[in-house]
Amino acid sequence: MTTPQQDRQLLDKLSPSRMLLPVVIGLGVVGFMFWRSYKPGDLAGLANAKPxxxxxxLLVLLARDFGYMYRIRHIAEKKLSWKQSVDVIMIWEFASCLLPSAVGGTAIASLLLNKEGIPLGKSLAYIMVTAMLDNLYFVVAGPLVWLLAGHHIFPHETLGSGGLVTTLKVAFWVSYVFTMAYSALMAYALFVNPHSVKRFLVRFFSLKGLHRWRRRAYHHGLEMVHASAELRGNGARYWAEAALSTAFVWTARYLVIGCLIAAFINVEWGEFGTIFARNLVYKVVLLIAITPGGAGFAEGAFPMFFRSFAGSDTMTNFILLLYRIVTYYLYLVLGTIFLPRWVGRVFGKQAAREVMAS
Structure with missing residues (x-):
């Protein structure tokens, strides 16, 4: 089980007081963008909204969340009830909104599963599976969206053909290669020889200049060894369902922006595919965000990728606001609803009162 210190760190990371900074940053950036771009008549297109x-x-959002709940319950070998799965996903999403994009809710996900009664070793194994499958989706989808959109996957119309778009291309493909290599390493550790991967990580981070991460690499390698032992024996059906549910939730996640744009602007199917493809590059940009939930970065980068599909600057900002409402602010609100109930159930009512007061 988790230690009291881990419990305290978990509750600190879930403190609702952490909501203030990302909300101020995000809404501040959107407000400034509206102030800078708005002209009378720019939002006339709202009258042509397509219900x-x-x-x-709405269906895509509901399907995505149901997919997440199904996936975590399946990967956890049905040790979670549906009610527990709902709570875990809602708190996980809430944590993702409060932590930097590069960290996300994965940093506390194993503790959430542990508090639901799953041993910490198995919890770590299940979360490693979700991380590996998430990475593999990016590895598989990258070449597919490149075939789908070609050079349109990068926003040449806003960045031109100079240094900025070249930098974006390099960042995307470096991220792709790193993700592919890390996914292969995780797969080899989980299915083939975890001990050799642990030794490799320790030796690699023993090189000059990398010593500071050696202890962390050792613990990560140890986690892979334990995860491999915990997951050994799961059959092809287990992995097939886990992979398909991962593909389902990430595809739904990347469809949201295209659906919102199509609700106000006439979009051809080819353009819809390009919007979907650009989401992968957009998410790579957000990985550098140091703010909670990518606040400020997500808003600032959105027009660069999707302005050419949304019409005017003001319509782009309006769609951006809707997008952040349904994929970010909504989960902050849901988090404040689910969090006290969940904390009260697993920590006690006194802890729930302390968290909501913090």
């Missing part, structure tokens, strides 16, 4: 596409957006 069907708004309904499809």
């Amino acid at each position: 069907l596409w708004l309904f499809i957006t």
Whole structure:
């Protein structure tokens, strides 16, 4: 089980007081963008809103969340009830909103599973599976969206053909190669020889200049060894369902922006595919965000990728605001609803009162 110190760190990371900074940054950036771009008549297109596409957006969001709940319950070998799965995903999403994009809710996910009664070793193994499958989706989807969108996957119309777009291309493909290599390493550790991977990590981070991460690499290698032992024996059906549910949730996640744009702007199917493809590059940019939930970075980078599909600057900002409401602020609100109930259930009512007061 987790230690009291780990419990305290978990509750600190989930403190609702952490919401203030990302909300101020995010809404401040959007407000400034509206102030700079707004002209009378820019939002006339709202009168042509397509209810069907708004309904499809809602269905995609619901399907995505259901997919997350199904996936975590399946990967955890049904040790979670549906109610527990709902709580875990809602708190996980809430944590992702409060932590930097590069960290995300994965940093506390194993502790969430542990508090639901799953041994810490198995919790770590299950979260490593989700991380590996998430990375593999990016590895598989990268070449596919390149075939789908070609050079349009990068926003040449806003960045031109100079140094900025070249930098973006390099960042995307460096991220792709790193993710592919790390995914292969994780897969080899989980399915083939975890001890050799642990030794490799320790030796690699023993090189000059990398010593400071040696202890962390050792613990990560140890986690891979334990995860491999915990997951040994799971059959092909287990991995097939885990992979398919991962593909489902990430595909739904990348569909949201296209659905929102199509709700107000006439979008051809080819353009819809390009919007989907650009989401992968957009998410790579957000990995450098140091703010909670990528606040400020997500808003600032959005027009660069999607302005050419949304019409005017003001319509782009409006769609951006809707996008952040349904994929970010909504989960802050849901987090404040689910968090005290979950904390009260696993830590006690006194702890729930202390968290909500912090």
